[in-house]
Amino acid sequence: MSAPMAERAPSGPAHPWRRLVEDPADADAWILSGAMLDQTGDRAALCHRRALAIDPTRELAWAHRAAGLTARGRHAEAIACNRVAVALWPDSPLAGLNLSNTLYRAGDFDEELAVLARLVRLEPDNPVMRWGRSQIRLHRADYAGGFADYESRYWLPEYVYRLHRGPRWDGAPLDGKFIMVTLEQGFGDTLLMARYLPMLKALGARRVMVELRDELRRLFAGMEGVDAFIAENAAPTPLYHVHSSIMSLPLRFGTRFDSVPPPVRLAVPEEARAKAARLLGPDDGRLRVGVVWSGNAAFSSNAIRATTLDRFLRFLEVPGVAVYSLQKGPPEEELGRLPPGTPIVPLGPELEDFADTAAVVERLDLVIMTDSSVAHLAGSLGTPVWNLLQHVPYWVYGRSGTTTPWYPSMRLYRQGPDEDWEPVFEAALRDLRALAGRRAALPRPGGSGA
Known part of the structure; x- marks a missing residue:
């Protein structure tokens, strides 16, 4: 869930840092100075702590401090700070929304639902509350209520959607329309x-x-x-x-959760298949594994769901595995910083559209990746895909388990509450070694299977 941070800017025309030179005990200037800095950094946190040391009743300082702690994954501390902000500012929906955001990031859906219920009473016509509730309901496989609440997105201030003329379809029979x-x-x-x-x-x-x-x-x-x-x-x-x-x-x-339609049948063009055959070359018996470590960097939550190429390099050491990069966009630059001879084939520059990517993916044995569009592509094609997920992922993947009804060929690997990637990659590495070992034990056509 995403909602606006509480913003009630301290008054005063002067730049906050100039005000602090004149009066280091100006709590409002410390708050505003911290708000102007990167909230994940120590300098912003210091500003908010200084403001609270001067005046511990400043709810905005507590809210900003909570936002910084949330961005750094320190959710228990952030929740505590947000609760103080709500106690100091009980009639503010914004303070409650900040608490709701942190609870969502921490995966504490029970308390978040209670917070949202209170917010709905404060502002019954605010679509942000229904939007937040939709995310929890969808995660919990309450698709009837979740998809109904999901319609509130059209009225979110930050939501970008082109309005179309005429009536929206309501699900009734189309009868020649x-x-x-x-x-x-x-x-x-x-x-x-x-x-x-x-x-x-x-x-x-x-x-x-x-x-x-x-x-x-x-x-x-x-x-x-x-x-x-x-x-x-x-x-x-x-x-x-x-x-x-x-x-x-x-x-x-x-x-409904038990009636999700199967993925659509995608028709990969033959010219794309011919190109993929040239790119991958003849089958040499190794397990062909594609990797993607980042989605669209412009997506607001990409920094949480993505990681860096270096975490994937451990897969290069597994005997009997050939690794291909399907990464597109600015993260591809990480490949150029690898030592010469690193055994990973960069296919990104050759993939002009999703048809090219699909043709490669359907020839791979496996795709290992953090969540992005290629995960949906591989799942739609039926190619095995190991999706490495943040602690609270996209609702399609729910909050627990290793499978999703939306993609039968997908296996889910999940971060824990500490949002640490290392156990996720170690689990995937163990499973890849086992898979490659089973592959190596199979008899090769015309050979002994050694």
């Missing part, structure tokens, strides 16, 4: 929800049109049940009777 399915959120979400697109024809849609970004166009081109793919933000917009965001389809189809 034209329906436009509109884009929302990232590539992974589009891949996740694509399973619903062929289902629209079964409800009587005469024509199904889907907004699509260019990176997915070749991969989706042959999808059954879709009559036309429209460029994102196309003008003029094609005529339709009803429209629906792709992220609203689970609600409209009445999805």
